[in-house]
Amino acid sequence: MSAVKAVGVRVALDRKPILHGVDLAVAAGSWHAVLGPNGAGKSTLLKAIAGILPHDGEIQVGGQIVGKLSAKQRARLIAYLPQQPQLPGDMTVAEYVRLGRTPHLGYLGVESGTDRVVVDSALVRLDLTTFAARRLGTLSGGERQRVVLARALAQQAGVLLLDEPTTALDLGHQQHVLDLVDELRASEGLTVISTLHDLSLAAQYADGLTLLVAGEAVARGTAREVLTEQRIAEHYGARIRVFEGEDGRPVVHLIRRRRNEPHGE
Amino acid sequence: MGSGEPGAVARRESAVDGPMPPTVAKTVGGASAEQVGVDRSSVSHRLARPTLALLSATAVLLLAVLIASFGGAADLPLAGTAAALLDELPFVHITTGLTPVQRGVLDQIRLPRVVLATLVGALLAQAGAAYQGVFRNPLSDSGTIGASAGAGMAATLVIVYGGGAEHSVAGIGAVPLAAFVGGLAGVLTSYILGTLVGRGGTASLILAGVAVSSFVGSVQAFVMQSSTADVKQVYTWLFGSFTAADWGLVRLALPYAAISVLIVTLHARHLDVLALGDDEAATLGLNPVRTRLIVLAAASLATATAVAVSGIIGFVGLVVPHVVRRVAGPGHRLLLPLSLLVGGAFLVLADLLARTVLAPAELPIGVVTSFVGAPFFILILRATRGRDR
Numbered sequence: 001m002s003a004v005k006a007v008g009v010r011v012a013l014d015r016k017p018i019l020h021g022v023d024l025a026v027a028a029g030s031w032h033a034v035l036g037p038n039g040a041g042k043s044t045l046l047k048a049i050a051g052i053l054p055h056d057g058e059i060q061v062g063g064q065i066v067g068k069l070s071a072k073q074r075a076r077l078i079a080y081l082p083q084q085p086q087l088p089g090d091m092t093v094a095e096y097v098r099l100g101r102t103p104h105l106g107y108l109g110v111e112s113g114t115d116r117v118v119v120d121s122a123l124v125r126l127d128l129t130t131f132a133a134r135r136l137g138t139l140s141g142g143e144r145q146r147v148v149l150a151r152a153l154a155q156q157a158g159v160l161l162l163d164e165p166t167t168a169l170d171l172g173h174q175q176h177v178l179d180l181v182d183e184l185r186a187s188e189g190l191t192v193i194s195t196l197h198d199l200s201l202a203a204q205y206a207d208g209l210t211l212l213v214a215g216e217a218v219a220r221g222t223a224r225e226v227l228t229e230q231r232i233a234e235h236y237g238a239r240i241r242v243f244e245g246e247d248g249r250p251v252v253h254l255i256r257r258r259r260n261e262p263h264g265e
Numbered sequence: 266m267g268s269g270e271p272g273a274v275a276r277r278e279s280a281v282d283g284p285m286p287p288t289v290a291k292t293v294g295g296a297s298a299e300q301v302g303v304d305r306s307s308v309s310h311r312l313a314r315p316t317l318a319l320l321s322a323t324a325v326l327l328l329a330v331l332i333a334s335f336g337g338a339a340d341l342p343l344a345g346t347a348a349a350l351l352d353e354l355p356f357v358h359i360t361t362g363l364t365p366v367q368r369g370v371l372d373q374i375r376l377p378r379v380v381l382a383t384l385v386g387a388l389l390a391q392a393g394a395a396y397q398g399v400f401r402n403p404l405s406d407s408g409t410i411g412a413s414a415g416a417g418m419a420a421t422l423v424i425v426y427g428g429g430a431e432h433s434v435a436g437i438g439a440v441p442l443a444a445f446v447g448g449l450a451g452v453l454t455s456y457i458l459g460t461l462v463g464r465g466g467t468a469s470l471i472l473a474g475v476a477v478s479s480f481v482g483s484v485q486a487f488v489m490q491s492s493t494a495d496v497k498q499v500y501t502w503l504f505g506s507f508t509a510a511d512w513g514l515v516r517l518a519l520p521y522a523a524i525s526v527l528i529v530t531l532h533a534r535h536l537d538v539l540a541l542g543d544d545e546a547a548t549l550g551l552n553p554v555r556t557r558l559i560v561l562a563a564a565s566l567a568t569a570t571a572v573a574v575s576g577i578i579g580f581v582g583l584v585v586p587h588v589v590r591r592v593a594g595p596g597h598r599l600l601l602p603l604s605l606l607v608g609g610a611f612l613v614l615a616d617l618l619a620r621t622v623l624a625p626a627e628l629p630i631g632v633v634t635s636f637v638g639a640p641f642f643i644l645i646l647r648a649t650r651g652r653d654r
Contacts (some may be wrong), residue, residue, distance in 0.1 A: 024387075051547075051548070052544055052547045052548060071547060071552055073550075073551035074550070075548055076550070078548065079548070080545070080548040082545060084439050085545065086540070086545065087543045088540045088541070088595055090590065090594060090595040091594070091595050091596070095594070099538055099541065099549065100549070103549055103550035103551055107531075108534075109535070109598075110529055155549070264365075
């Protein structure tokens with residue numbers, strides 16, 4: 001069963017077409033990675049699924065058509081984390097995570113006991129209880145990602161959209177955040193759709209991949225099916241080799257240009 | 266939920282600074298009650314400080330009102346003034362010991378002026394907090410984004426060319442109505458100009474607002490001077506004053522004040538969500554554009570009301586929310602009501618200075634608020650240096 005299904009999605013920004021009819025099908029509880037060179041329309045696709053960009057075609061989330069939902073109904077189904085989330089420096093971690101409850105509150109924003117329990121459990125789940133009173137401005141990059149994930153968790157939406165969740169994180173923190181997302185996916189039954197610029201990481205974590213090039217999906221399937229040397233070389237314009245890594249998942253490796261290669265050194 | 270394992274509880278307790286309430290300490294160790302007890306502890310921790318802050322701010326405001334009521338040109342006894350203030354309350358009757366003349370000074374001169382200053386200070390401070398939230402810009406204020414100037418200009422035009430205050434449209438006075446429309450127009454002009462010249466960033470909005478304000482201010486000064494030939498009156502308007510305060514002005518301002526305060530306060534959480542940026546606000550179920558317009562209209566109504574009864578008073582909306590934010594954090598559910606109280610207290614005291622420093626002459630109140638506000642403005646600029654993009 002597909003938790004997220006997109007058929008012929010077209011998006012234009014400032015009258016310039018960005019997506020030219022993209023199809024997508026993501027099984028419930030799975031992790032889907034959207035890949036592609038810069039400017040392929042990855043973030044645009046995520047925003048369209050999140051319902052914050054007007055689009056043609058149809059996007060269904062949990063069997064409901066995104067374009068026909070109210071903002072609040074949508075927010076209960078889909079949580080979206082942009083590439084660079086805005087974290088107001090003076091706000092505390094607890095205050096920030098509480099904002100995740102917004103779609104569940106009435107117009108006046110009065111929180112119930114349930115809302116507080118959900119927020120507290122999101123803090124516990126991401127090991128942030130000792131951070132609750134910390135100001136966002138004092139957090140490190142890895143801590144910020146945990147706080148942002150806690151906010152998304154408090155939103156209690158079944159679908160989690162992540163735009164480049166590992167940007168600006170070092171190797172260890174990249175792994176930590178992706179492992180965390182994977183754990184949440186498994187334990188909370190979340191469906192995850194993320195853009196990832198690191199192809200090897202995408203191969204490691206995603207169950208399904210879509211390769212987006214110039215607003216069109218040129219390949220979709222498992223990592224082994226999508227990440228072939230020829231395809232990556234063609235669409236990224238890069239010299240690469242694909243090796244077999246852990247669990248037979250592909251590892252994409254950049255090859256340095258050698259001077260006067262034909263003649264040797 | 267973290268299934269209530271002791272580790273999680275211990276961690277959470279250590280997160281709560283200050284002594285634990287005994288009831289909560291007792292529940293730790295129970296099964297489901299434990300979780301509830303812990304949750305309550307974190308909630309009570311959240312509530313304790315806000316309640317304290319609100320009570321302190323209320324106390325400060327009451328104190329300011331008392332000081333401003335007995336201080337001034339005609340000496341009133343402190344005890345009698347305090348008693349008379351209580352006597353003014355409904356259902357309270359106290360013998361004040363004031364002479365009829367003293368009571369008259371208090372009731373007809375001092376008190377309306379103090380009440381009006383409270384009202385205007387509260388409106389300007391809350392409007393400032395609201396503008397800062399709407400534009401996600403710490404320098405936004407009715408003075409820096411064109412609202413005051415627009416409201417003042419429109420009100421002046423109606424007074425000078427439109428036959429003045431006796432006109433009304435659908436029961437609403439022409440002056441407040443014009444001030445509202447002018448205030449909104451001032452904000453929108455600044456916003457559009459700021460977007461045109463520099464993508465609507467922090468600096469460009471403020472620069473456009475300052476440009477609009479100076480331009481409109483000069484036109485206003487010209488209009489007033491050419492019609493009254495009384496420079497003093499022009500200055501009274503441009504720097505604000507409560508010399509004309511009476512119960513009539515209080516009654517004029519009160520309904521608009523109530524509406525704008527109600528609307529702004531009800532959107533506190535919306536403003537918190539807006540702080541995350543439009544995309545995230547929209548994916549949290551908010552309509553950012555609609556929210557902005559509603560709060561903007563309400564804040565401009567507050568500004569217009571303040572300008573209509575007291576002229577242009579700068580820096581209250583800038584200084585007060587920033588001081589409050591330092592103490593109470595950026596959450597609007599506390600920031601907005603606290604700004605009301607502190608803003609009221611600030612302007613009451615500023616007005617006390619304005620009418621006592623050069624007594625029997627009076628300083629325009631804007632001179633006092635700017636004297637405090639301008640240096641503060643520089644400090645904010647310094648503190649937020651580097652954040653401007």
